[in-house]
Amino acid sequence: MSSDSARALLIVEDDLALQKQIKWSVDKFESVTANDRDSAMVQLRRHSPAVVTMDLGLPPDQDGVTEGFKLLEQILTVEPDTKVIVLTGQNDQANALRAVALGAYDFFAKPFEPELLNLTIERAFRMFELQKENRRLQSMYQPDALAGLVTRDPEMLRVCRTIEKVANTTATVMLLGESGTGKEVLARGLHQTSSRKNEKFVAINCAAIPENLLESELFGYEKGAFTGAAKTTLGKIELANGGTLMLDEIGDLPFSLQAKLLRFIQERTIERVGGRQEIPVDVRIVCATHQDLKALSKESRFREDLYYRLAEIVINIPPLRSRKGDAALLAYSFVRRFAREQNRGSLNLSEESVRAIERHPWPGNIRELENCIKRAVIMADSNQILPEDVGLESPDLEIGDSSLDLRAVRDNAEKNAIISALGRVNGNIVKAAELLGVSRPTLYDLMYRLGLK
Numbered sequence: 001m002s003s004d005s006a007r008a009l010l011i012v013e014d015d016l017a018l019q020k021q022i023k024w025s026v027d028k029f030e031s032v033t034a035n036d037r038d039s040a041m042v043q044l045r046r047h048s049p050a051v052v053t054m055d056l057g058l059p060p061d062q063d064g065v066t067e068g069f070k071l072l073e074q075i076l077t078v079e080p081d082t083k084v085i086v087l088t089g090q091n092d093q094a095n096a097l098r099a100v101a102l103g104a105y106d107f108f109a110k111p112f113e114p115e116l117l118n119l120t121i122e123r124a125f126r127m128f129e130l131q132k133e134n135r136r137l138q139s140m141y142q143p144d145a146l147a148g149l150v151t152r153d154p155e156m157l158r159v160c161r162t163i164e165k166v167a168n169t170t171a172t173v174m175l176l177g178e179s180g181t182g183k184e185v186l187a188r189g190l191h192q193t194s195s196r197k198n199e200k201f202v203a204i205n206c207a208a209i210p211e212n213l214l215e216s217e218l219f220g221y222e223k224g225a226f227t228g229a230a231k232t233t234l235g236k237i238e239l240a241n242g243g244t245l246m247l248d249e250i251g252d253l254p255f256s257l258q259a260k261l262l263r264f265i266q267e268r269t270i271e272r273v274g275g276r277q278e279i280p281v282d283v284r285i286v287c288a289t290h291q292d293l294k295a296l297s298k299e300s301r302f303r304e305d306l307y308y309r310l311a312e313i314v315i316n317i318p319p320l321r322s323r324k325g326d327a328a329l330l331a332y333s334f335v336r337r338f339a340r341e342q343n344r345g346s347l348n349l350s351e352e353s354v355r356a357i358e359r360h361p362w363p364g365n366i367r368e369l370e371n372c373i374k375r376a377v378i379m380a381d382s383n384q385i386l387p388e389d390v391g392l393e394s395p396d397l398e399i400g401d402s403s404l405d406l407r408a409v410r411d412n413a414e415k416n417a418i419i420s421a422l423g424r425v426n427g428n429i430v431k432a433a434e435l436l437g438v439s440r441p442t443l444y445d446l447m448y449r450l451g452l453k
């Protein structure tokens with residue numbers, strides 16, 4: 001445990017002899033004890049333990065599980081980040097799975113193996129610390145204007161610092177990055193950090209508007225300028241007057257309009273379509289593209305003089321796959337956001353999901369990850385988001401460290417046995433359950449948990 005994790009382990013066990021035995025066998029952790037639901041909740045409030053081990057059979061229902069499940073729900077409502085390890089009877093896998101589905105961190109069958117229990121508790125503490133660290137980092141690095149931006153990647157943090165530095169200059173900023181890397185978020189951040197923050201931020205996507213409409217969208221038009229121009233209408237440039245104009249996908253600006261934009265940047269005046277008056281406009285320009293504008297200008301598809309006008313400050317935004325640690329950090333933050341929006345209470349990513357997220361290359365960058373987590377929050381049947389909810393393959397067992405991870409070894413062995421059994425009986429669940437010596441519902445639960453369904 002790290003020094004900051006002086007947070008206790010809470011052991012909830014009504015059998016006092018067993019309680020002592022557990023406490024003794026996990027004596028490297030600082031522990032407190034409770035023997036029923038009420039005393040457990042008192043201890044929870046008093047010590048805010050990071051990890052709880054609890055028996056499901058608590059008084060007055062020692063032989064059942066009602067008190068145990070009530071306690072589990074209460075703990076996760078009051079302290080959703082607590083890692084709860086449920087101790088179950090030997091053949092009580094159905095309740096163990098139900099507990100995990102409700103948000104328990106792990107389960108453990110009694111009689112327990114002290115070494116394994118120690119290992120599981122240690123992992124739970126580590127997970128707790130990791131999540132806490134993620135939240136700390138998230139709150140640390142955010143200047144107010146870039147508050148919605150989640151990152152701990154050194155390159156992205158440099159990008160944020162550059163944005164802050166240039167915000168109050170008049171320099172035109174060019175944001176280069178793949179789709180979904182947060183170009184608009186950064187452009188808005190720049191606007192918010194600048195002295196123009198109380199004026200408008202107007203964005204226009206040059207790729208999304210047909211060429212014949214783009215000119216009037218940008219520059220506006222006078223009444224009667226063309227058929228259907230019933231009244232004088234301001235364009236985006238004029239609408240942004242005093243504020244910031246974001247020209248998104250600038251690489252798609254038609255050649256014919258590039259000259260007109262260049263003129264505006266040089267003269268700082270516009271002429272509406274069908275108009276003859278020069279109208280002065282004061283806007284800060286930020287442009288963005290995923291294209292290589294220099295290459296486009298070599299091919300004479302983008303005016304070189306315009307490029308140099310727009311590229312006073314060029315900021316390269318790294319793709320998500322090269323931001324260290326950001327995929328998981330963003331995923332945690334999106335889970336919290338969408339769980340709140342969808343009233344899903346305490347919802348957590350399973351360890352497998354986190355690993356799968358870390359390994360995925362995210363070609364659609366943060367937008368793809370955001371959509372993926374939104375879907376997962378809707379799809380998750382339990383309080384744990386599994387790799388299949390995220391739509392990602394469960395990562396295979398790693399050679400090395402995690403081959404020593406007994407839970408993963410056990411999961412993998414169970415998965416292989418189930419796949420073999422199902423293969424042998426041609427997919428017949430009843431027969432496979434018989435072959436494996438478990439009930440049909442247990443097999444279904446197992447298949448679900450192991451991502452075989």
Ligand SMILES: Nc1ncnc2c1ncn2[C@@H]1O[C@H](COP(=O)(O)OP(=O)(O)OP(=O)(O)O)[C@@H](O)[C@H]1O
Nearest residue numbers: 148149150151178179180181182183184185366367
């Ligand atoms: N660092 C970040 N932290 C939190 N959310 C982010 C971050 N970066 C991007 N997002 C979110 O990801 C989505 C995509 O971001 P944005 O629209 O800014 O990307 P873009 O690069 O402008 O994409 P495109 O080139 O396709 O227009 C948005 O919903 C945005 O809120």
